[in-house]
Amino acid sequence: MYTLLIKHFFRSKTVWLAFGILMVLGMLSISTGKQFLSQQQTSINKTIEQQQKHLERQRSFHKEDIGLLSYYLKFSFLNPVQPLAGISIGQSDLNSHIQNVSIVALEGQKHNTDLVNPMRLQVGNLDVSFLIIFLFPLVIIALNFNLLSEEKEKGTWKMITIQAKSSFSYLLAKLSVRFVFVCLVLGLLLLVAKVVLGIPFTSDFSAIIIMSYLYTLFWFALCFFVILLRKSSNTNAIVLLASWLLLVVFLPVLVSNYITNKYPIDEAFTMVIKQRDAYHQKWDTDKKETMERFYEHYPHLRKYGFKTEGFSWLWYFAMQQLGDDDSKEERAAMYNKVKQREELSRKIAQFFPPLQLQLSMNDIAKTSLTNHIDFLHATNTFHEKIRLDLYPKIFEEHHPDTVNFEKHKPEFFKPESNFSLFKNMLSILIISFILIGFGIFRNLKYFS
Amino acid sequence: MRNDVVVLIGKQFFKKTFYTKGLFVLLTLFLMVLSYVTINGWNAYEKRHHIAEHHQNQSRESWENNPDKHPHRMAHFGTFAFREQHPLSIFDSGIETYIGNSIYLEAHKQNTANFSEASLSTGLVRFGDLNIALLLQLILPLVIFFIGYASITSEKEHGILKIIYLQGASMQQILLGKALGLFLVSTLFFIPALIALWSISFIESHTLNSGVVMRSLLITASYVLFFIVLCFVTVIVSARSVSSNKALLSLLGGWLLFFIIIPKTAQVIGNSVYPNLSKIEFKAAIEAEVAKQGDSHDPNDPHFNKLRDSVLKANNVTDVKDLPFNYSGFLMSKGEEQTAIIYGNQHKKLINTYKKQNSITNSLVVLNPYLAIKNISMGLSGTDFHTYTNFLSQTETYRYEQSQYMNDLQMKFISNKAKGSEGKIHVVDKSYWRSAPKFSYEYLPISKTINHQIVAFFALIFWLLLAIITMTKFSNRFKFI
Numbered sequence: 001m002y003t004l005l006i007k008h009f010f011r012s013k014t015v016w017l018a019f020g021i022l023m024v025l026g027m028l029s030i031s032t033g034k035q036f037l038s039q040q041q042t043s044i045n046k047t048i049e050q051q052q053k054h055l056e057r058q059r060s061f062h063k064e065d066i067g068l069l070s071y072y073l074k075f076s077f078l079n080p081v082q083p084l085a086g087i088s089i090g091q092s093d094l095n096s097h098i099q100n101v102s103i104v105a106l107e108g109q110k111h112n113t114d115l116v117n118p119m120r121l122q123v124g125n126l127d128v129s130f131l132i133i134f135l136f137p138l139v140i141i142a143l144n145f146n147l148l149s150e151e152k153e154k155g156t157w158k159m160i161t162i163q164a165k166s167s168f169s170y171l172l173a174k175l176s177v178r179f180v181f182v183c184l185v186l187g188l189l190l191l192v193a194k195v196v197l198g199i200p201f202t203s204d205f206s207a208i209i210i211m212s213y214l215y216t217l218f219w220f221a222l223c224f225f226v227i228l229l230r231k232s233s234n235t236n237a238i239v240l241l242a243s244w245l246l247l248v249v250f251l252p253v254l255v256s257n258y259i260t261n262k263y264p265i266d267e268a269f270t271m272v273i274k275q276r277d278a279y280h281q282k283w284d285t286d287k288k289e290t291m292e293r294f295y296e297h298y299p300h301l302r303k304y305g306f307k308t309e310g311f312s313w314l315w316y317f318a319m320q321q322l323g324d325d326d327s328k329e330e331r332a333a334m335y336n337k338v339k340q341r342e343e344l345s346r347k348i349a350q351f352f353p354p355l356q357l358q359l360s361m362n363d364i365a366k367t368s369l370t371n372h373i374d375f376l377h378a379t380n381t382f383h384e385k386i387r388l389d390l391y392p393k394i395f396e397e398h399h400p401d402t403v404n405f406e407k408h409k410p411e412f413f414k415p416e417s418n419f420s421l422f423k424n425m426l427s428i429l430i431i432s433f434i435l436i437g438f439g440i441f442r443n444l445k446y447f448s
Numbered sequence: 449m450r451n452d453v454v455v456l457i458g459k460q461f462f463k464k465t466f467y468t469k470g471l472f473v474l475l476t477l478f479l480m481v482l483s484y485v486t487i488n489g490w491n492a493y494e495k496r497h498h499i500a501e502h503h504q505n506q507s508r509e510s511w512e513n514n515p516d517k518h519p520h521r522m523a524h525f526g527t528f529a530f531r532e533q534h535p536l537s538i539f540d541s542g543i544e545t546y547i548g549n550s551i552y553l554e555a556h557k558q559n560t561a562n563f564s565e566a567s568l569s570t571g572l573v574r575f576g577d578l579n580i581a582l583l584l585q586l587i588l589p590l591v592i593f594f595i596g597y598a599s600i601t602s603e604k605e606h607g608i609l610k611i612i613y614l615q616g617a618s619m620q621q622i623l624l625g626k627a628l629g630l631f632l633v634s635t636l637f638f639i640p641a642l643i644a645l646w647s648i649s650f651i652e653s654h655t656l657n658s659g660v661v662m663r664s665l666l667i668t669a670s671y672v673l674f675f676i677v678l679c680f681v682t683v684i685v686s687a688r689s690v691s692s693n694k695a696l697l698s699l700l701g702g703w704l705l706f707f708i709i710i711p712k713t714a715q716v717i718g719n720s721v722y723p724n725l726s727k728i729e730f731k732a733a734i735e736a737e738v739a740k741q742g743d744s745h746d747p748n749d750p751h752f753n754k755l756r757d758s759v760l761k762a763n764n765v766t767d768v769k770d771l772p773f774n775y776s777g778f779l780m781s782k783g784e785e786q787t788a789i790i791y792g793n794q795h796k797k798l799i800n801t802y803k804k805q806n807s808i809t810n811s812l813v814v815l816n817p818y819l820a821i822k823n824i825s826m827g828l829s830g831t832d833f834h835t836y837t838n839f840l841s842q843t844e845t846y847r848y849e850q851s852q853y854m855n856d857l858q859m860k861f862i863s864n865k866a867k868g869s870e871g872k873i874h875v876v877d878k879s880y881w882r883s884a885p886k887f888s889y890e891y892l893p894i895s896k897t898i899n900h901q902i903v904a905f906f907a908l909i910f911w912l913l914l915a916i917i918t919m920t921k922f923s924n925r926f927k928f929i
Contacts, residue, residue, distance in 0.1 A: 025709070028713065028716065031720075032716050032720075035719075035720050039723065039726070042726070043726040043727075043728055043729075046726065046728045046729055046732070047728050050728055050732055053732075054735075057735075057739075061743075061745065061746050061747075072745075090571050090574075091566075091567075091569075091570070091571055091573075091574075094546070094564070094566050094567045095567050096727070098727070098728060100728070108552065111562045111563065112559065112560050112562060112727075113548060113560045113561070113562055113564070113567065114726065114727050115560075115724060115725065115726065115727045115730055115798060116724075117719065117724065117802040117805050117806070118543045118546045118547045118833065118836060119543060119715060119802070119805070119806050119809070119833050120715050120716075120718075120719050120805065121543070121546040121566065122542070122543040122545070122546050123711055123712055123715040123716075123809075124574050124576075124712060125574075125716070126712045126713060126716045130712075134708070138704070233693070234692070234693065234696075237696070238594070241700065245587075245590065248575075249575070249576070249586070250587070252572055252575030252576070253575050253576045253577065253578045253582065254578055255572055256569065256570075256572040256573045256575055256576075256578075257488070257577070257578035259569070259570070259572065260492075260565060260569060260573070261488065261491070261492045261495075264492075264495060264496070264499065265563070265568050266499040266502075266503070268550070268563045268568065269499065269500075269503040269528075269530060269549075269550055269563070270503065270506075272528065272550060272552065272562075272563075273503060273506055273507050273510070273528060276525070276526065276528075276552070277510045280514075280521070280524070280525045283517070283521055283870070284514075284515050284517070310868075310870060310871065311867075311868050311870040311871075337568075338568055341568070341569060341570060342570055345570040345571075345572050349572070355572055355575075358571050358572065358574070358575075359570065359571050359572070362570075362571040367571075368570065368571055369568070369569065369570045369571070
C-alpha cells in the first residue's frame, strides 16, 4: 500500500512546488547565514589586526606620558560567533560583537552599536530558523489540509472504508508519508547547513535538530486535529491558514509589543545621563573626597596617597572610575528591566511553539539577548582587569617603554549555555499530544 | 458602457457579503484589534515622548547647572540627543524599533545612536511591530483575498454568470461591479483605520513642523489606491481561475510571495551585493585619512606645525604664548573642522552604501505594490530610512557647532598660560552654558519625503491603470463558463 501512497503523493504538483520553494529558499537562507558568519569573522580578524596597529601608533604619539597613552589606548574584547549562529542569527546582528574599550569610564563606551543598515534589521533575516518557523508550517498545511476531505469530496473515502482493514490506519499511512517527506526535507536542509556553515556535531546542534523536528511534529499534530474535525477542504484550509496567521504572524507581534510596553527601558537613558554627570561633576568637587571614594573601591591602591595639587592622573582615573560607580543603581535598574523582559518572553513563549522555537534556537546558537547581556557583564570583568593592571603603573609614572601593553591581546568571551532542552521539549510535546489526543478522542466512534 | 449595471452588481455583492455571518465575525475581530492597537500604540507613543522629553530636560538641566569651567571641559561634558518620534509613528512605526534612541554628542568624537528598542528586546521582537499599518498592509489584503476569491468563480460554478450575461451585462461590467462591491466591503475595514489615523493627526497636530495633516491626506490617498488595486487584482485572479480553490490558492501564494518572500529576499540580496564597512573598518578608514592629512593630537604633526608657523607669522610673534587668542583652542577648532569633514565623508559613503543596499527593494516597488505602500507609509509617517539619516546629520551638525562654540570661548577667554583644563583659574562664566543653543530636532520636510517616494506613488498609479486596462480592454479573455 505504501508504494502506491508514495507514488500518488509524488504525483501531486503541490509537493514538487513546495519542495522546490523550500530548496531555493533553503539555499538562500544558508548562504545568508554563511555571509553573516564570514562578515563577523572578518570584523574579528580586522579588530585583532587593528589593535596592534593602534598600539604602535599611540605609542609613537605619546612617548613620555603613560597617563595620556593609557587614556587613548583601546583594548578589544570579542564575542565569537558560533557556526550555529548561521542557522539562527537571532539578535546578534543588532548588538555589537566587538567591544573596543579604553580604561576610562566603561558605561559610556560599552553600549556603542555596530554599523548596520536599519532597513535590513527591520525586514529581518532570511535564515534557516525563519524558514523552519515561517514556511515549514505552510508546507505542512498545504500537504495535509485535504488529506481526508479530498477523499470524501471525490467520493473515494467510501471505497476505502469498505476495502481497507482500518480506515484510521489508512489515514495514518497517508499522514506518515507526508511526515517522512517533510522530515527528510528538513534533514536535508540541516545537513546542507551543517556542511556549508561548518557546524560541528555537538549537543547544541542536536538540540537544534530536536527542537526543529518537534516543531514540525506540532504542526502535523495541529493538521491532524483539524483534519479530524471532518470539515470540507475549504474550511480546513481556512482554519489552518488562520491558525498559521495567528500563531506565526499575529500573536508573536502582539506578545512582543505587550512585553515592550509593559517594561519600557527608560532606565537606559537615566543611566547614560547619570554616568556622564557623575564623572564630569568630579572636576568641580573636592579632590580628596574623590580619591577617598576611589580608595574605598580599591583599598589596595591606597598607598598612592592623595594628590590634590593641580592635575594628576590618579585623580583623573579616580573620577572616571566614580562615573561607573555612581551610576551603578541606574545600571542595575536597566538590567533588571531587561531581565523582566526575558523572563516574560520565555514564560509566554512556552505556550506558543513558534515563539518557543525562535527563543530556543537563539539561546542554543548564543544569539539571544541573554547572550549579549552576559557579554556586557563579562566586558566589565575584562575592563577591570586591564584597569587594575595599568593603574599602579600610571600612578607610579612608569615610562611607557617599560610597560607591556602588548600583553593585553584581544580576548574572547566564553559564553555559557543556560538552555534546558528537556524543559523546552516538554511543553511543545505536551501541546502536540493534547492536539493528537483530542483528534483521536473525537473520532473514536469512526475508528473502531 | 452603462454605469448603473456596474453599480448594481457592486451593490449586490456588497449586500450579499455584508449579511454573511463570517464577515460579521471578521469585522468585529478586526475592529477590536484595531482599537486595541490604536489605543495601545497611542499610549506607548505618549509614554515614549514623555520619557524622551524628560531625559532631554534632565540632561540640559545638568548641563546648565555646571559652575564656571574651562570650556573644553564643557565640550566633553557634551549633550545627549534623545530621538523624538513623529506622532504618525503610532500609525506606522517603520524602522523605529531598530534605530538608536539616544546619541551622545561631545567634542572630537562621533558616537553611534544607541539603545534601540530592539537591542534591548528578546528574539520575539523580530516577528514584527504591532501598529495600524501592519493591519492595513499585511492582514487586510488577506481579508480582501478571502472575501473576494470566489467573487467570479462561485458565480461560474453555480451557473449564475451565464444568467447575468443573458440579462445584458457585459463581462467588463461584471468585473468592475464585483471589484466595486469588494472595495465597498473593504471600506468597512479600512475606513475605521483611517479614522484612527485622522484622530491621531488632529489631536497631535500641535506638534510643530510635523505637517501632520498633509501627511495624513497623502497616506489616505495612497492606501485607498492600494486597496483599489488589491480589489481589482482579486477579482481578476478570481475571473482567470478555473475553480474557487485555485483562485484562493493563487491569491494566498501571491500574498506569501509579494508580501513576505520578495521583500525579505530583496533586502538580503541588497546587503550581500553591497556589503558595508564594519565599525572597525570604518574607524580605521577615518584614522588612516586623519593620519594622511595630519593629526592635531600628534604634537609633532607636520601639517599642524605648518599651520602654527603661519599663524605665528601672521600675528608677528614667535611663540604661541604671545598670540592674542588661546592657541590650543584654535588648534582644536582646526582639528575639529578637519576630522568633522573626514568623518562626514566616510559617513556619507556609509549611508550611500546603505542606500545601495536598499536600492533593490526600492526598484522593486514598481513590480510589487506592497513594497510601494510600505515605503510610502513609512516615509509619510516619519519613520523611514531617510528620516533616520536626517536625524543623524542634524545631531552631527549640532555636535560640531557645540564643539566650535566651546573652542571659540576657549580662544576668546582662556589665557595661553593655562596648562590644562583643571582648576578654577582658567574658567569661563557659567552664563555661557545657558546661552549655548539647545538641540532641537526638525522633522524631515514632507517635500523631501515625496521626492524620495515619487517612484512608489507612480507605481501605485501604474498598477491601478494596469488593472483597469486588463479589466476593460481584455475583458473578452475572461470566460463565462
